[in-house]
Amino acid sequence: MLLARVKGTVVSTHKTESMKGLKLLLLEKIDPVSLKGKGDYVVGIDSVGANAGEIVFFVTGSSARMTETTKGKPSDATIIAIVDAIEKDGAFTYQKSAAQE
Numbered sequence: 001m002l003l004a005r006v007k008g009t010v011v012s013t014h015k016t017e018s019m020k021g022l023k024l025l026l027l028e029k030i031d032p033v034s035l036k037g038k039g040d041y042v043v044g045i046d047s048v049g050a051n052a053g054e055i056v057f058f059v060t061g062s063s064a065r066m067t068e069t070t071k072g073k074p075s076d077a078t079i080i081a082i083v084d085a086i087e088k089d090g091a092f093t094y095q096k097s098a099a100q101e
Contacts, residue, residue, distance in 0.1 A: 001057045003083065004029050006050050010043050018073050025050060025079065027058060032086050033093050044077035045070055055094060057081040 004027035012024065023046040028037040035055070044058045047069035056079045064070060064078040086094040 001059055001080070002029060003032050003086075004042070004044075004056055004058055005035075005037060006052050006054050006056060006079075007037075007041070008052055016074065022046075022069065022073070027056065027077070027079070030055065033088055035094055042077045044079045045073070045075050046079045048079055048082055050079050050082050055083040055086075055096070057083060 006025050007028045008026045010024040010026050012019075024043055025046050027042050027044050029040040029042070030037055042058070042060075045064070047067040048056070050056050058064075058077055058079045059066075060077050064075040065073060067078055067080060070078050082096075083094065084096045085092055
């Protein structure tokens with residue numbers, strides 16, 4: 001699993017039939033301590049209802065096709081969780097409720 005921040009949406013009106021109705025999000029991989037973006041982007045299928053600015057876990061490869069949303073879909077990146085908190089060495093580097101205030 002990889003950490004990323006949702007930076008925006010990707011719209012594609014012409015796509016294969018099996019991809020219709022799926023929400024595509026632009027993700028930037030982040031450092032889990034500083035929360036700074038790494039400048040490394042990926043487009044992922046949203047399987048959890050994530051929104052812009054949220055920190056999420058996403059999976060790649062064959063794991064990306066193991067959610068109810070993506071079974072049988074041509075996905076190489078799928079968002080599988082919205083992060084509530086990140087703690088390292090006893091200190092929180094991120095807490096969703098604090099970040100949204």
